[in-house]
Each structure stands twice: as structure tokens, then as C-alpha cells.
Amino acid sequence: MNVHESEKIAGILRGEGYGEESPLEEADIIVFNTCCIRENAENHAFGNIGALKKLKREKKGLLIAVGGCMTQEAGKAELLRKKFPFVDIVFGTHNLSELGRLIEKKRAQRKAVVSLLNERQETEDGIEPVRTSYPNAWVNITYGCNNFCSYCIVPYVRGRERSRRAEDVLSEVRSLIEDGYKEITLLGQNVNSYNSDGRGGMSFPELLDAVASIEGKFRVRFMTSHPKDFSEELARVIKKHDKICNLLHLPAQSGSNRILQLMNRRYTREKYLSEIGMLRALIPDCPVTTDLIVGFPTETEEEFEETLSLVREANFASAFTFVYSPRTGTRAAEMEGQIPEEVSKERIMRLVEQVNENTRALSATFVGKTTEILCEDYDDKKGLYLGRNEAGRMGYFKCDENPIGEFVTLKVERANGVSLFGELCRGDESER
Ligand code: 5AD
Ligand code: SF4
Numbered sequence: 001m002n003v004h005e006s007e008k009i010a011g012i013l014r015g016e017g018y019g020e021e022s023p024l025e026e027a028d029i030i031v032f033n034t035c036c037i038r039e040n041a042e043n044h045a046f047g048n049i050g051a052l053k054k055l056k057r058e059k060k061g062l063l064i065a066v067g068g069c070m071t072q073e074a075g076k077a078e079l080l081r082k083k084f085p086f087v088d089i090v091f092g093t094h095n096l097s098e099l100g101r102l103i104e105k106k107r108a109q110r111k112a113v114v115s116l117l118n119e120r121q122e123t124e125d126g127i128e129p130v131r132t133s134y135p136n137a138w139v140n141i142t143y144g145c146n147n148f149c150s151y152c153i154v155p156y157v158r159g160r161e162r163s164r165r166a167e168d169v170l171s172e173v174r175s176l177i178e179d180g181y182k183e184i185t186l187l188g189q190n191v192n193s194y195n196s197d198g199r200g201g202m203s204f205p206e207l208l209d210a211v212a213s214i215e216g217k218f219r220v221r222f223m224t225s226h227p228k229d230f231s232e233e234l235a236r237v238i239k240k241h242d243k244i245c246n247l248l249h250l251p252a253q254s255g256s257n258r259i260l261q262l263m264n265r266r267y268t269r270e271k272y273l274s275e276i277g278m279l280r281a282l283i284p285d286c287p288v289t290t291d292l293i294v295g296f297p298t299e300t301e302e303e304f305e306e307t308l309s310l311v312r313e314a315n316f317a318s319a320f321t322f323v324y325s326p327r328t329g330t331r332a333a334e335m336e337g338q339i340p341e342e343v344s345k346e347r348i349m350r351l352v353e354q355v356n357e358n359t360r361a362l363s364a365t366f367v368g369k370t371t372e373i374l375c376e377d378y379d380d381k382k383g384l385y386l387g388r389n390e391a392g393r394m395g396y397f398k399c400d401e402n403p404i405g406e407f408v409t410l411k412v413e414r415a416n417g418v419s420l421f422g423e424l425c426r427g428d429e430s431e432r
Helices: 002-015 039-050 053-058 076-083 096-107 154-158 166-178 204-212 232-240 257-262 269-282 301-314 341-364
Strands: 029-034 063-068 089-091 113-115 136-140 183-187 219-223 288-294 318-323 370-379 384-388 394-397 407-416 419-425
Touching: 002 029, 002 063, 002 096, 002 136, 029 039, 039 063, 039 076, 063 096, 076 089, 089 096, 096 113, 136 166, 166 183, 166 204, 183 204, 204 219, 204 232, 232 269, 257 269, 269 301, 288 301, 288 341, 301 341, 318 341, 341 407, 370 394, 394 407
Parallel strands: 029 063, 063 089, 089 113, 136 183, 183 219, 288 318, 394 419
Antiparallel strands: 370 384, 370 407, 384 394, 407 419
16 A cells, blocks of 8 residues: 555656655655554654754755655654654645645745645545556555554544545556556455445446456456455455456454454454355465454463464465554553563464464475466566566566566476475466
8 A cells, every 4th residue: 555655656756857866865855655554664764754864954955755644643743843843844645646736835935844634535636656566556446444443543544435436446457457567456455345435336346347357468456355344246256357366365363253353353253264265165275365463452372372273274375464563542552451562572473483384385385386477576686587476476487588577487396485486488388
């Protein structure tokens, strides 16, 4: 989500006549796109902004702007201004499209420009992003979130869920395909509730079906799905289209029903497992990835072990694992029974170990087989091209010609973690 927002910021800056500078010292403007989902992301942002004090003093005319969800947090913009009076522009998640105007306003005045909105209803921002992840392209389908998971700050800083009109999404995807993009990732905090405000014009399964029905050779991914809204209809659409990657990112957060209830997730472990069972009945062995939080207030050792056993039972292909981070203003931050840091740290180490075991096991299943890779990049250090297969495994290989942006077939010789290594083979040797 944030990567795509940064692409939009780059688009606005380009419109303002700025180019891209790699060394910070040479920049005329530095824009921070902050994240506040966990405390360490926020600390990072504060550290990086603070580190610019000297450069700002030395370089007359340098503009520093701070945006992203941190500025939308209650009291954070004021704190930012107090701590870093040298920041020129503060903007938020609801007025990203105004950044150009704010830059011009700041150029015309000495005073800092602070502009934050509570909520914006429009879903079309008219920004032409500078896309940085060819051959992949991110496409927003919803903004904001209505779920209020008790640990999460997103609904407070990004507002209520707004769906883009399906026709706007489809026309963006069509033009991306015409421009040669080969992988489209539909983005929303909870894609399954797309059109809950009636503004999309169709349901998420219908939208996904329509996106995958666009002509051309490309892949479709989507994130994030919420288990409370996952449906057989959606699973059937995934199965129907070869273009839709057989991979589901479905954040479970915890394996314990008591913790799930405290988290306000509105599903049980059993419902979660039955959903992925339904998916795998339609698409055998469909890889499922997830997000997991350890150390939620009052989580006991036994409840944590239920998360560990969920990793085994659900057979997750991989997982993003997080230590619970209290966020001011959320319900969980007020709960009694916050877990000591050393307990959470020990739990996350055990969780990561379990996840790694799963990761290795899935990667090993590719060894000796062929898999289709969309080549994304070249790794200078390894001297190898790389790209992902539909299950999200990163494949590395040698190639005489530059295949970035092409689908290639890899004969996998060995696996290491989420990485696969092998040789390219001709299409007619492929098993697909
Ligand atoms: N602490 C830890 N992890 C969090 N996430 C969201 N809020 C918090 C928090 N306060 C995680 C969830 C979510 C992912 C994007 O970030 O797992 O799915
Ligand atoms: Fe946060 Fe829950 Fe919304 Fe995800 S679904 S953004 S975890 S409130």
C-alpha cells in the first residue's frame, strides 16, 4: 500500500518539475511517506527525519515534507512540528493529491505548511504514479478500513472504507496491460468487502473476474483478504482463471479463539481452517500465506502455542510475523495484561522457526520440477536474474539476454528458504 503511495508521491513531484536524485545531499526536496502501523515503523520515521537537521541547515532551499499515516495520528503532526521545526510541509493520507499545491504554497511563504484532512470521499486522485516495480503494477481498489481490529490504527488514520468504481479500476488495469505490465496486484485493506459502500458497482469476486477477463498474458494478485469475508464464490473465481495466481494471502493473526475475539477479528480458528479447506478442495495444495501477531494483551503460553499449531495445521507457505505493538487510541492499547517484551521476543523467535520450517518444506516441493517465473530484476551480487512464480517463490537463474518483464520457465535445481535456483528451459519442456 505504502509503496504504491510513494509511487504517487513521485508522480506528483515529477509534475512539479523534480527529477529523481539518489544521493540525499543533492536533493532539492525530500518527502517522507511514513507508516504508523507499529511503533518501530514510527520510530524509524522520527529517526530519519531527525537525521536531516544538519543537511537542512547547510542546504538553503532544501524542502522537507512529511506525509503518510503517521501525520494523521492524533497529536502526531503537532509533535512532529515541535520536534523538527525545520520540516516545511506536513500532509496526510487524505490530501496526498494536494502535495503539488502545498509545495507551491511553501515556496511562496516562509512559514511551514501543515495541511491535514479528516476524511476524503473521492476515490479518484488523478495522480499519474511513477511506477517503480515493473513488470508489477499496484492498483488500489479500496481505501480505508471499517474493521476496527482492536490492535490496529489503520481505520483511525485512513478513515472508512471507500471503493473505487469498478469501471475506473478496469480502465486503469487495461491501460497498464497496454503499457506492458505483466502482473497486476489489486490493493485494499480488505479487498473482500469491496463495494460495501455500493460505490464499486460490483462485488469483489465480480471485479476480480472482470480484471482476469481482460485480454493479454498477465498475472493477477490481490491483497489483503479478511477471513470473515472470504467466500466460495471468490475461491471459484481464483480457480476459473489461469491468470489469477493460485496463492491466497489470508491474515489469521492468531490461532486462539479467545485472542481472536479480543482482537475483534470476527472469525474462529475453525472457520479460518474451514475456509482454507474449502479453497484447497477446489485448488489442491493452494499455497496460503498469512500475518500473525504474538504477545497480544493477555496471550498465554498455551494460546501462543495454538498459533504455532495453526501454522502447522494450515500449512502456511510463509507468514509475516509481528510482535504486538500498542497503538495509542486503539482498544487493545487500553487492555490490562500487556505482555512483557522478553516474553513476546521469545515467542516470535519460536514462531519464525516454525514458519521457516514450512517455508523450506514448500520450496523443496519445487525442486526437480519446472515453474513459470515472471522475471523482475537482476541481482548484481549473485549475477543472476530473478522473479517470482505464482506461489510467490523467488526464482534465480542465468540468462544471456535480458528477460525482465518476460515469463520464463525455470527448471528448479535447489531451494534455499523462499528462493529457488535453477536453469531456464525451453517452453516445450515445461510441465505447465
Ligand atoms: N501490532 C503488531 N502488528 C500489527 N499489525 C497491525 N497492527 C499491529 C499492531 N498494533 C499487523 C497485522 C496486519 C499487518 C499489516 O500488520 O498482522 O495484518
Ligand atoms: Fe487493520 Fe483489521 Fe483493517 Fe487490517 S482489517 S487494516 S488489521 S483494522
